[in-house]
Amino acid sequence: APSDGAPQPKRGLLDIAPYxxxxxxxxxxxxxxxxxxxxxxxxxxxxxxxxFAAAAxxxxxxxxxxxxxxxxxxxxAHGLEPERLIFGNGSDEVFALLNQTxxxxxxxxxxxxxxxxxxxxxxxxxxxEVKLAxxxxxxxxxxxxxxxxxxxxxLVYLSNPANPTGSYATGEEIRRLHAxxxxxxxxxxxxxxxxxxxxxxxxxxxxxxxxxPNIVVTRTFxxxxxxxxxxxxxxxxxxxxxxxxxxxxxxFNVSLPGIEAAIAAQGDEAxxxxxxxxxxxxxxxxxxxxxxxxxxxxxxxxxxxxxRFPDAKRPASAAQDxxxxxxxxxxxxxxxxxxxxxxxxxxxxxxxxxxxxALSEFAAG
Ligand code: PMP
Numbered sequence: 026a027p028s029d030g031a032p033q034p035k036r037g038l039l040d041i042a043p044y045x046x047x048x049x050x051x052x053x054x055x056x057x058x059x060x061x062x063x064x065x066x067x068x069x070x071x072x073x074x075x076x077f078a079a080a081a082x083x084x085x086x087x088x089x090x091x092x093x094x095x096x097x098x099x100x101x102a103h104g105l106e107p108e109r110l111i112f113g114n115g116s117d118e119v120f121a122l123l124n125q126t127x128x129x130x131x132x133x134x135x136x137x138x139x140x141x142x143x144x145x146x147x148x149x150x151x152x153x154e155v156k157l158a159x160x161x162x163x164x165x166x167x168x169x170x171x172x173x174x175x176x177x178x179x180l181v182y183l184s185n186p187a188n189p190t191g192s193y194a195t196g197e198e199i200r201r202l203h204a205x206x207x208x209x210x211x212x213x214x215x216x217x218x219x220x221x222x223x224x225x226x227x228x229x230x231x232x233x234x235x236x237x238p239n240i241v242v243t244r245t246f247x248x249x250x251x252x253x254x255x256x257x258x259x260x261x262x263x264x265x266x267x268x269x270x271x272x273x274x275x276x277f278n279v280s281l282p283g284i285e286a287a288i289a290a291q292g293d294e295a296x297x298x299x300x301x302x303x304x305x306x307x308x309x310x311x312x313x314x315x316x317x318x319x320x321x322x323x324x325x326x327x328x329x330x331x332x333r334f335p336d337a338k339r340p341a342s343a344a345q346d347x348x349x350x351x352x353x354x355x356x357x358x359x360x361x362x363x364x365x366x367x368x369x370x371x372x373x374x375x376x377x378x379x380x381x382x383a384l385s386e387f388a389a390g
Contacts, residue, residue: 070296
């Protein structure tokens with residue numbers, strides 16, 4: 026133990042690497058094309074923007090701590106019981122709340138090799154261990170995950186679709202994972218990108234969660250609805266889980282403008298459709314074009330694609346630098362253990378064309 030008397034963070038905390046978001050600026054470039062954070066290329070919808078602007082006259086007021094109007098709107102949209110919803114400052118906060126509520130030092134969470142890091146950071150802050158099941162094919166292996174579960178496992182996290190791989194688990198795989206868990210373990214299915222999936226064997230876990238005492242399904246307003254900057258996400262949980270979390274949640278964890286904009290966004294079906302259509306149109310077009318340049322593209326089910334650069338003479342890092350010199354920001358995923366890959370958010374038509382032009386130059390250069 027250090028002897029100089031200086032304050033010390035709790036054990037293990039300084040071993041956690043801070044979360045680093047996608048870059049948003051390039052020196053000397055006024056308007057970079059930002060394809061690094063899986064945001065909605067269309068921005069927020071008109072209705073959400075208007076609701077956000079209208080909220081300005083109320084920002085001296087505290088928000089409704091239980092977000093009751095938003096709760097009712099979300100419950101109605103998905104056919105869920107309103108009292109079973111947990112709202113958070115982004116779905117990131119819902120993961121943190123689950124971890125804080127269920128993990129003691131020495132407990133563990135189980136997730137998969139390339140899982141979204143937010144689960145892991147907050148679990149480690151609880152002095153819990155993170156167990157990662159190998160993903161040899163860049164998709165979650167349900168049996169490998171089950172093999173890691175022990176009596177100290179409190180939560181199992183699966184993102185579906187997954188970031189950064191873009192892969193998804195089928196409804197059958199999710200049911201098998203759930204069926205293989207002991208009842209004391211909570212299965213958290215992170216459906217941040219759910220609305221972009223078009224594969225017929227994918228299903229939302231909302232249905233399975235309805236009657237299960239140990240499933241939480243999370244969703245977010247950051248992706249489909251384009252409200253990443255406002256931080257609104259939620260989980261659909263068994264009532265007992267919601268009631269436990271509600272005791273330690275910060276009193277006003279979702280902001281007043283966030284609540285108002287999310288209510289409007291949930292009702293804006295035209296913007297949701299346009300956002301889904303953009304991804305559905307460009308995901309295959311980008312995939313095909315990039316493969317044509319000689320790079321690998323993994324099957325993608327979210328609003329982003331993962332590209333592998335197999336040629337050591339044209340590595341991912343050089344592609345990232347080349348794109349950046351053209352004003353285009355993409356995400357390196359070395360911190361996820363994928364140093365030969367780049368993750369690229371699907372942009373607007375103009376952004377996608379600019380990206381393809383630059384990548385084809387890089388491939389030819
Ligand atoms: N889950 C996954 C898989 C994500 O990629 C993200 C966003 N990066 C989130 C959850 C968090 O979204 P938010 O906190 O904005 O709701």
